[in-house]
Amino acid sequence: MQLAIEQVSKVYKGNIWALKDFSLEVGPGILGLLGPNGAGKSTLMRILATITKATNGTVTWNGVDTSRSPDGLRAVLGYLPQDFGVYPNLNAVEFLEYLAAAKGLDSQSARRRIDELLAVVNLVEARKRPLGGYSGGMKQRVGIAQALLNDPQLLIVDEPTAGLDPEERLRFRNLLSELAGARIVILSTHIVSDVEACAASIALVSQGQLVTHAAPEVLLRSVEGKVWEWVIPSAELAAIRQRYLTSSAMHRSDGVHVRLVAESPPGAGAIRAMPTLEDAYLYWISNTRRAA
Amino acid sequence: MRTARILYHLARADFLERVRRYSFLITLGLTIYFAYICVPPNHAAYVTLQIAGHRGVYGSAYIGSLVAMQTVLILSLLGFYLVKNAVDRDLQTGVGQILAATRLTKPLYAVGKALSNFAVLAVMVAVMALAAGLMQLARHEDMAIHPWELVAPFLFIVMPVMAAVAGVAILFETIPWLRGGLGNVAYFFLWAALGAGAEASASAGNDPLGFGVVIPGIRSACGAAFPGCATSQNFSMGFNFASGKVWDLTTFRWEGVHWTPGIVLGRLLWFGVGLGMAMLAAMFFHRFDLAREVRKKAPAPVSESPEHGVSAARPATHMTLSVLPALPRRARRFSFGAMVRAELRLALKGFSRWWYIVAAILIAGGAVSPLAISRFWLIAAWIWPILIWSAMGTREARQGTGQLIFSTAHPLARQLPACWLAGVIVAVLTGGGSALRLVLAGDGSGLAAWAVGALFIPTLALALGVWSGSRKLFEVIYTLLWYAGPANQVPQLDYMGATGVTSPLVFLTATLLLAAFALMGRQRQIRI
Numbered sequence: 001m002q003l004a005i006e007q008v009s010k011v012y013k014g015n016i017w018a019l020k021d022f023s024l025e026v027g028p029g030i031l032g033l034l035g036p037n038g039a040g041k042s043t044l045m046r047i048l049a050t051i052t053k054a055t056n057g058t059v060t061w062n063g064v065d066t067s068r069s070p071d072g073l074r075a076v077l078g079y080l081p082q083d084f085g086v087y088p089n090l091n092a093v094e095f096l097e098y099l100a101a102a103k104g105l106d107s108q109s110a111r112r113r114i115d116e117l118l119a120v121v122n123l124v125e126a127r128k129r130p131l132g133g134y135s136g137g138m139k140q141r142v143g144i145a146q147a148l149l150n151d152p153q154l155l156i157v158d159e160p161t162a163g164l165d166p167e168e169r170l171r172f173r174n175l176l177s178e179l180a181g182a183r184i185v186i187l188s189t190h191i192v193s194d195v196e197a198c199a200a201s202i203a204l205v206s207q208g209q210l211v212t213h214a215a216p217e218v219l220l221r222s223v224e225g226k227v228w229e230w231v232i233p234s235a236e237l238a239a240i241r242q243r244y245l246t247s248s249a250m251h252r253s254d255g256v257h258v259r260l261v262a263e264s265p266p267g268a269g270a271i272r273a274m275p276t277l278e279d280a281y282l283y284w285i286s287n288t289r290r291a292a
Numbered sequence: 293m294r295t296a297r298i299l300y301h302l303a304r305a306d307f308l309e310r311v312r313r314y315s316f317l318i319t320l321g322l323t324i325y326f327a328y329i330c331v332p333p334n335h336a337a338y339v340t341l342q343i344a345g346h347r348g349v350y351g352s353a354y355i356g357s358l359v360a361m362q363t364v365l366i367l368s369l370l371g372f373y374l375v376k377n378a379v380d381r382d383l384q385t386g387v388g389q390i391l392a393a394t395r396l397t398k399p400l401y402a403v404g405k406a407l408s409n410f411a412v413l414a415v416m417v418a419v420m421a422l423a424a425g426l427m428q429l430a431r432h433e434d435m436a437i438h439p440w441e442l443v444a445p446f447l448f449i450v451m452p453v454m455a456a457v458a459g460v461a462i463l464f465e466t467i468p469w470l471r472g473g474l475g476n477v478a479y480f481f482l483w484a485a486l487g488a489g490a491e492a493s494a495s496a497g498n499d500p501l502g503f504g505v506v507i508p509g510i511r512s513a514c515g516a517a518f519p520g521c522a523t524s525q526n527f528s529m530g531f532n533f534a535s536g537k538v539w540d541l542t543t544f545r546w547e548g549v550h551w552t553p554g555i556v557l558g559r560l561l562w563f564g565v566g567l568g569m570a571m572l573a574a575m576f577f578h579r580f581d582l583a584r585e586v587r588k589k590a591p592a593p594v595s596e597s598p599e600h601g602v603s604a605a606r607p608a609t610h611m612t613l614s615v616l617p618a619l620p621r622r623a624r625r626f627s628f629g630a631m632v633r634a635e636l637r638l639a640l641k642g643f644s645r646w647w648y649i650v651a652a653i654l655i656a657g658g659a660v661s662p663l664a665i666s667r668f669w670l671i672a673a674w675i676w677p678i679l680i681w682s683a684m685g686t687r688e689a690r691q692g693t694g695q696l697i698f699s700t701a702h703p704l705a706r707q708l709p710a711c712w713l714a715g716v717i718v719a720v721l722t723g724g725g726s727a728l729r730l731v732l733a734g735d736g737s738g739l740a741a742w743a744v745g746a747l748f749i750p751t752l753a754l755a756l757g758v759w760s761g762s763r764k765l766f767e768v769i770y771t772l773l774w775y776a777g778p779a780n781q782v783p784q785l786d787y788m789g790a791t792g793v794t795s796p797l798v799f800l801t802a803t804l805l806l807a808a809f810a811l812m813g814r815q816r817q818i819r820i
Contacts, residue, residue, distance in 0.1 A: 049699045053819050070819075074701040075624070085692025089642035098634040102700045102707050107630050109623030120616055146696060151619030179616070 001062065001153055002027055003048070003184055008057035010043050010208075018043040019208045022057070030180045032199030033188040034281060040208040041188045042082050045158045048186065049079040061154070075104070078152030080143045082159045082188075088132030092123055092142050095131055096149060103150045110149070117145040120175060122168070136163040144172065148179070155185045161194055173197045192278045204281065206288045219280040226263060227279045230270040231255045240266070245286050247279055295400065302396075302404030306378055307411045316412075319374065323416050327423030329531075330362040331355060331431060335540060338533045343514045344526035347541045350427075351434035353441040353548025357506045359424040360445035361529065363417060364453050364501050369483045371416070371454060373476065373768050375409040376461040379577070380471075388580040399574040402462050406570035409458035417454060421446040433543070441548045448551060449502035452562030456500070459569030466576040473679040476767040484775065500562070503529075505555055510546055517544030631706055635714035638687070639680050651676055651722055658725025663733045667790050670726035670742070671778045674749060674788060675771070677718050681750055682766045684715050685757025685810065688817070698818045708754075708814050712807075715750025723788075737796075741789020744796040748787045748803045755806040758813035 003026040010019040019040045035041050046052040048059060050070040059066045061073040086095055093114055100110035118124050121141035126134070131142065140163045147155060157176075161169045176185055177198045189195060195202055195216075202219060204211040212219070227247075232240055234256050237249060244260040251257075259273065260266060261283045310316060330340050331350060341347060341358055348354035382388035391401065421443050428437060460479075464470040470478060486500050507527075514521065532539075549555070654676055658669035685708075688694035697707055720727070723746055730739040749770070756766040777785030783793035787802075 046695070049695070051695050051699055051818075071701045074699060077699055079695065079699045081695040083692060084695055085690075087638060087641075087687065087691055087693065090638065094637060094641075098638060099696060099700070101627070101631040101634040101710075102697055102703070104626030104701060104706075105619075105623055106625040106627060109619065113619060113623070116616055148616065150624065175616075 001182075001184060002060075003154060004058075004060045005044075005048070006058050006060070008044070008047060008054045008059060010040070010047065010052070011055045017208050019047075019054070022205075022208070022210055024203055024210060024213055026184055026186065028180070028182055028184055029200040030176060030185040030187055030198050032195030032202045033186060033205060034192065034195050034202055035190065035205035035211075036285060037190060039205045041190075041205055042158055043208075044205070045079075045081070045156055045186070045188050048154075049077060049081075049156050050074055051079075051081075073154065076150070076153040078147035078150060078155040080147040080157040080160055082162070084143055086131040086134070086139055086142060089130055091130055092118060092127045092134075092145075095142065096146060099146045100149050105150060113149060113151075114145075117148055120148075121145045122171070137165060137168060140164055141168070144175075153183050155179065155183060156188075157186070158188045159190075160187065161189070161191065169194070192276075192281050196277045202277075204284050206285050207292060209288075211284050211288050216277060219277060219284070220275050223261060223275040223280045223283050225272060226261050226283065227273045227275040228260055228262060228266055228270040229273045230258045230260065230266055232258055232267075245282055247282050298396065298400055299404050299407060302401065303407035303411060306381075306405060306408035309381070310408070310412050311415065320416065320419055323419050324423050326362075326366065327359055327420050327427060330359045331424075331427040332539075333431060334543075335538045337538055338531050339528070339539045339541065340531060341510075341529050342527075342532070342539065342541055343511060344518070344521040345541055346514050346518055346521065346544055348510060348513065348546040349433050349543045350431040351436070351441075351545070352425075352428060352438040354510075354546050355424050355428045355431075356421070356442040357445045357449075357510070357548065359420055359427070360449045361501075361503060361506060363420045363446070364450045365487065365530070367413060367416065367450070368453050368457055368486075368501065369480070370768070371413045372457050372461050372464075372479055372483070373764055375412055375458060376464055376475075376764075378405040378408055378462065379465040383580065392580040397574075398577045398579055399571055401579075402466070402570045402574040402577055403567065406455075406458045406462045406566060406573075409461050410455050410566065413454040413458060414451065417446055417450045420450075444551055445506065445549065448556055448559040449505065452559045452566075453501060455563045455566030456569065457566075459566035459573070463569045463573040463576070466573040466578070468576075473682050473763055473767050476764060477675075477678060477771055480768070480771045480775070502559060505559065506549055509549055513546040514544050518542075626701075626706065628706065628710065631710035632713050632717075635707075635710045636717060639683065639714050639718060643680075647676075655722060655725040658723070659728045660725075661729065663729055663735065663738075666726045666729040670723050670788060671774075671790055673722045673726065674719065674745065674778075675774050677722050678767060678770060679763075680718050681715055681753035681770070682757065682763035684711055684750060684766075685754045685814070686761055686763050689761035690763075694817065703818055704811065704814055708811070712750055712754050712810070715753060716746055719746040719749050738789055738792065741792070741796045744799045744803065745788030748799045748806075751803045751806045751810065755810040755813065758810050758817065 005022060005024045005026070008019055008022045009017065011017055022040075022044065033041050033044070043052065047054050048066075050066055050073060053067060064072050066073045087098070090098065096114045096117070097107075097110060100114065101107075105113065118127050121144050123138065123141055123145070126138065131139065134142070140160070144157075144160060147157065160176075161172055164172060173194065176187065179185060180198070180200070187195060187199060199216065201213065201215050203213040204219075214222075230240075231252075232255055234251065237256050237258070240246065240258060240260070241249070244262050244266055246258055246260045248259040249256050259279075261279050265272075332338055332340060339347065340362055348358070379388070382391065424446075425437060425439075425442055428442070429435065464475045464479060467475070469475070507529075511527070651673075654669060654673040658666050658673055661669055683690075688697050697703055700707070723742060727739065727742050730742055752770065753766045756769060757763065760766075773785055773787065776782045778788050778790040781791050783791045786794050787799045789796060
């Protein structure tokens with residue numbers, strides 16, 4: 001089971017490059033696709049989900065070009081788009097039955113699967129209510145359920161935790177971890193903690209290009225010795241923010257506790273800190289921006 | 293001053309958002325083409341205005357009035373559908389919620405949107421006026437351009453009507469039951485009644501479409517040039533095709549309308565009607581507080597709190613793993629029947645019990661009436677499900693489910709045909725009573741025409757829906773077709789065989805072409 005992205009580019013009208021020469025090989029497990037808004041993540045997701053055609057390059061699923069033969073991938077694909085709608089007059093069961101039919105599941109298996117999925121996404125009690133009355137988070141959970149209907153080998157989820165409350169977010173992360181075993185899961189997000197919790201590898205994307213693809217521990221090692229905690233007077237905060245890559249600043253009685261990324265100690269009293277993925281993310285993305 | 297500024301910016305932003313779309317350029321192109329066909333040369337196969345075999349010389353006054361009257365007739369209908377989306381756009385884009393959080397009042401909003409509607413229509417009218425001048429030169433019967441005579445009919449005949457249409461469009465958008473397809477159909481009948489009334493009362497007076505200001509003068513000029521001709525009986529306006537020959541009209545000179553202050557004031561009154569409609573709309577406007585309507589129409593919001601009967605989320609820490617067993621391989625077995633059932637359920641959901649009762653009456657009426665009467669039941673039965681058909685091919689774009697559907701296997705070979713078949717089933721069921729009558733009477737040709745009609749309607753709906761992404765196009769075109777063809781017995785447009793003149797093969801061919809068109813459109817949607 002392998003998904004290969006080779007030299008993929010996407011150009012929109014007005015010569016706007018959403019993706020540029022993007023290459024990546026993905027095997028079973030969870031790949032976290034992390035990048036700022038507008039980095040090209042959703043475009044990549046849509047290309048992988050066979051919704052959009054790449055301008056250049058190829059995507060192959062088990063060696064088959066998905067642009068030429070999309071249905072081989074579609075049969076084993078689960079896709080949760082960033083923005084999707086529902087049919088407001090149908091209830092959750094009817095909507096999932098509709099999509100199960102479109103995905104080619106037989107009626108009996110579909111009914112059983114829908115019951116299981118509604119339990120997993122915690123919508124059993126609301127299953128018979130029209131979707132038009134669902135909250136944003138509940139609709140998102142219906143979206144998660146539909147993506148899992150056909151027990152996909154490739155699961156692509158684009159900003160899946162948007163609109164979910166903290167508890168549901170945690171449930172979803174656990175679910176993803178559980179599902180990841182023998183399938184490929186691609187989780188696209190700009191929320192570092194979502195990726196931190198479950199991704200086996202992380203691809204950082206910025207300005208339509210792959211910045212780096214590595215295991216979380218490798219990314220963390222890349223900023224080891226470069227993360228600092230420093231207490232400064234609040235009057236200096238603006239200047240520090242201008243000079244250094246600041247990941248957080250908290251006002252305390254003794255001054256402002258600043259966390260920043262720098263190659264050398266920023267000043268007297270700065271203490272080296274344990275890096276987090278958020279520090280690594282900021283470091284890599286800002287380096288790319290500076291280089292551009 | 294502040295009010296004027298708000299109105300200006302409200303209308304300006306909405307206007308720019310509309311005219312910067314590629315589709316508006318196409319609309320303007322069609323407008324110019326319409327001006328071209330409004331002024332046919334002599335010995336053409338059709339005329340747009342004739343009085344007992346005569347017409348006016350194509351001078352500025354005559355061409356201005358002729359094109360203005362055709363414009364008012366067409367734009368009062370199509371213009372309504374074109375602009376009836378100002379409030380909806382704010383709702384869909386979310387801009388409405390931002391506006392609702394400001395001090396903007398409901399009347400200001402409604403009038404601002406009506407102004408934007410009017411501005412869009414006014415641009416089209418201005419293009420028509422310009423094109424009318426060019427057509428005068430192109431037909432070169434009278435090369436002297438008199439700008440006032442050319443433009444005045446557009447200013448005093450067309451513009452006031454556009455103002456009224458702009459206001460009515462806002463009114464329809466704010467009244468919940470007129471907002472959707474029902475409103476589109478209702479407006480058509482309102483327009484048809486007004487148009488028929490205008491032609492009947494075109495002798496004199498300040499009728500809504502303004503024909504009474506122009507036509508009596510043209511008739512008098514014709515009568516003076518050709519004494520004794522029956523100007524009041526043999527008169528036609530609109531696109532009239534000569535049957536198997538060309539029109540050979542003799543011409544007379546007409547100097548145009550003498551725009552007295554009384555006539556001008558009378559026409560300007562219709563601006564007031566437009567403003568009144570916008571103010572009335574403000575009374576019904578929800579101000580983007582949809583909860584006001586939710587109570588009556590949309591499904592009630594589902595709460596997740598236990599007191600509303602929905603269990604609270606289970607604590608994440610208690611989540612049991614391995615809750616989702618693997619799907620057996622044999623479960624992956626596509627069933628076209630299941631897909632059609634799902635599409636049919638989707639199509640029929642959301643209609644009230646009354647809809648089904650009326651449908652049942654129409655089916656029963658067609659089955660028990662004598663054959664001659666049964667045809668009329670069929671005509672009614674095949675306009676009734678218009679809102680079901682108009683949703684075909686549009687749901688994926690309107691409801692945002694396109695990415696979910698198009699990422700499934702073989703969407704072109706599975707979901708699209710299933711959707712089409714569901715539409716055909718609706719046509720077969722609603723027209724079933726009349727079909728039964730045809731079978732019992734042994735009317736084979738009638739049954740063939742019926743079968744083609746049952747295939748033609750959903751195919752037309754699917755093709756237009758897929759390409760436009762909107763229900764409106766089918767609702768407008770189908771209502772026009774239904775009104776002219778089966779209802780008013782124009783044989784060339786009778787797709788259900790109500791007149792028994794046109795061969796069903798014509799519409800069968802059209803059905804096949806439309807099906808190919810729908811497939812092409814969906815193919816394009818699937819792979820951007």
